[in-house]
Amino acid sequence: xxxxxxxxxxxxxxxxxxxxxxxAGKVESEGPLGQWFDVRLVQDGMQDASWERDEQNLMRQAVxxxxxxxxxxxxxxxxxxxxxxxxxxxxxxxxxxxFNFPELGLYSACSTMTQSMALAGLLVDVGAAHTVLAGTSSxxxxxxxxxxxxxxxxxxxxxxAQRTVTxxxxxxxxxxxxxxxxxxxxxxxxxxxxxxxxxxYGAAMAPAAFRTIMTHxxxxxxxxxxxxxxxxxxxxxxxxxxxxxxxxxxxxxxxNILTDCGMLIYAPEQPEVFSGGSGAACSSLVTFGYLLEKLxxxxxxRILVAATGALLSTFTSQQKDSIPAISHAxxxxxxxx
Amino acid sequence: xxxxxxxxxxxxxxxxxxxxxxxAGKVESEGPLGQWFDVRLVQDGMQDASWERDEQNLMRQAVxxxxxxxxxxxxxxxxxxxxxxxxxxxxxxxxxxxFNFPELGLYSACSTMTQSMALAGLLVDVGAAHTVLAGTSSxxxxxxxxxxxxxxxxxxxxxxAQRTVTxxxxxxxxxxxxxxxxxxxxxxxxxxxxxxxxxxYGAAMAPAAFRTIMTHxxxxxxxxxxxxxxxxxxxxxxxxxxxxxxxxxxxxxxxNILTDCGMLIYAPEQPEVFSGGSGAACSSLVTFGYLLEKLxxxxxxRILVAATGALLSTFTSQQKDSIPAISHAxxxxxxxx
Numbered sequence: 001x002x003x004x005x006x007x008x009x010x011x012x013x014x015x016x017x018x019x020x021x022x023x024a025g026k027v028e029s030e031g032p033l034g035q036w037f038d039v040r041l042v043q044d045g046m047q048d049a050s051w052e053r054d055e056q057n058l059m060r061q062a063v064x065x066x067x068x069x070x071x072x073x074x075x076x077x078x079x080x081x082x083x084x085x086x087x088x089x090x091x092x093x094x095x096x097x098x099f100n101f102p103e104l105g106l107y108s109a110c111s112t113m114t115q116s117m118a119l120a121g122l123l124v125d126v127g128a129a130h131t132v133l134a135g136t137s138s139x140x141x142x143x144x145x146x147x148x149x150x151x152x153x154x155x156x157x158x159x160x161a162q163r164t165v166t167x168x169x170x171x172x173x174x175x176x177x178x179x180x181x182x183x184x185x186x187x188x189x190x191x192x193x194x195x196x197x198x199x200x201y202g203a204a205m206a207p208a209a210f211r212t213i214m215t216h217x218x219x220x221x222x223x224x225x226x227x228x229x230x231x232x233x234x235x236x237x238x239x240x241x242x243x244x245x246x247x248x249x250x251x252x253x254x255x256n257i258l259t260d261c262g263m264l265i266y267a268p269e270q271p272e273v274f275s276g277g278s279g280a281a282c283s284s285l286v287t288f289g290y291l292l293e294k295l296x297x298x299x300x301x302r303i304l305v306a307a308t309g310a311l312l313s314t315f316t317s318q319q320k321d322s323i324p325a326i327s328h329a330x331x332x333x334x335x336x337x
Numbered sequence: 338x339x340x341x342x343x344x345x346x347x348x349x350x351x352x353x354x355x356x357x358x359x360x361a362g363k364v365e366s367e368g369p370l371g372q373w374f375d376v377r378l379v380q381d382g383m384q385d386a387s388w389e390r391d392e393q394n395l396m397r398q399a400v401x402x403x404x405x406x407x408x409x410x411x412x413x414x415x416x417x418x419x420x421x422x423x424x425x426x427x428x429x430x431x432x433x434x435x436f437n438f439p440e441l442g443l444y445s446a447c448s449t450m451t452q453s454m455a456l457a458g459l460l461v462d463v464g465a466a467h468t469v470l471a472g473t474s475s476x477x478x479x480x481x482x483x484x485x486x487x488x489x490x491x492x493x494x495x496x497x498a499q500r501t502v503t504x505x506x507x508x509x510x511x512x513x514x515x516x517x518x519x520x521x522x523x524x525x526x527x528x529x530x531x532x533x534x535x536x537x538y539g540a541a542m543a544p545a546a547f548r549t550i551m552t553h554x555x556x557x558x559x560x561x562x563x564x565x566x567x568x569x570x571x572x573x574x575x576x577x578x579x580x581x582x583x584x585x586x587x588x589x590x591x592x593n594i595l596t597d598c599g600m601l602i603y604a605p606e607q608p609e610v611f612s613g614g615s616g617a618a619c620s621s622l623v624t625f626g627y628l629l630e631k632l633x634x635x636x637x638x639r640i641l642v643a644a645t646g647a648l649l650s651t652f653t654s655q656q657k658d659s660i661p662a663i664s665h666a667x668x669x670x671x672x673x674x
Contacts, residue, residue: 105444128346
């Protein structure tokens, strides 16, 4: 690997994305990207003993799907990396506990997907692991209870709110076959613009995405139009508009290259999706199910995914603290074959 | 770096521990290791607006201490790694938000210290970072509220309980001067023996520590008496006795080589320390403040620290689920000079 600047890693051996497994909830399966997901839930509502168990099951199913598609068994995995939004990462740790993987739990809220893929790329690139599983889960009802109100309360939401995605996405990264490579990663820093309203994640996270994307472009010497697609994690429509303003202030117009996983996953006319999707699985479902497929089938040749995380907790909201945010970026490229 | 077996990393360039910063609470400062800590709090009780703010302050102070001792400024740090027990890692992310470090939040409960040091060693060894900050915090009152009952309830505890350590420990890892190196790391897997009582972390975690230590010895070909000290994270007296039984079942007697940070940090006669210390800062305070100093001054030449994490959350306890556990191990060695 090569270190570019303070916080960008370029992977010389070009670790491959060997397979992905995506499990999407009912609303996500009914959305514009529904056809791209491996497993589409047809039922809404609790399936197991609790919402938390449901999320653990999503995580497990995404692992099983990714391993099956790569024709690997759990023992072939040297380490599993990932996380979720539940306190103490119980989606990840409880969801995977029967596989006996060596595990590294990671947390940067909805930026955990790119944090996982950055480290997966590094571990494979330097030979610390031959095969890595990496990804995230989220669940609408575990997140509502965790960060806002239990869904049973029927609390009303403003239009700046976002809908937490129900689903899980896992990727197998290794040195085998496959034409999608992890080329670079940029580790983000915490950015706090003092926003305190937990219905305005998009506004809190847009500056973090902007800073990480600019840091990445600086470190690599690339320009926006060197990419076929730059996708943020889950800014939603409002955060996305703010990010465009931040680019405009620098004289940049990313045009159609810039999109957002939270805007792609739902159609605006779907009920109760508000400003778009959010949640740790928003960027993993959209990236693993859709964006990487566009590379795989040859529509695109290079994309940047900058997942974005709002670093609040129930306690920090109750204690009236602001919402720091972070964004980690990963560049995926298509290779011939 | 060299990969040994499935999950052990050996660091060829031998990353150095350049400095450490330890901030200990009042009870910890009054304990048998009190003299070894850099900052010793003389007051108990809330210092800032909340227990959570207090913990963030501990984390910040540990960073400032570690940087000052290494004569570095925040801009010299390429990435900060760490975590804490608070939901969504607010001790780490809020505690460090003013430093502008690129950051990777990690979580494996009280095993987060060795998870952080394993990744710190890797990042420096492979050139992904020149200088890394790594460590953890915990706070007795944030943990009581998070995992059990707010301290104001005055809930009584059984003797199997452990006292969550108040404190923070951070280490600067890099390629500069210093005679303590990170030689190897072994990434643990989740072990679940079905224990459901949240007052018995030690019993839940002992099998995870045992498995990781045995995995490490297998991968490296070392024996127990190749180490001057093998310290688990926070099993406490009861978990420690169980770990000795597990060794005995394999015909092994680690004798005085085996110890536990949770046993070292408090004297049994201190009030309300029960079976010993726990918390993400237990192993970071004891390791950074005491164990690494024994290497530095030449008393020892090789130690293994296997911090141990109980992977429960408030919800998983309330939902009557068991307590999976994990342990990551790091080997530190003394080099001449």
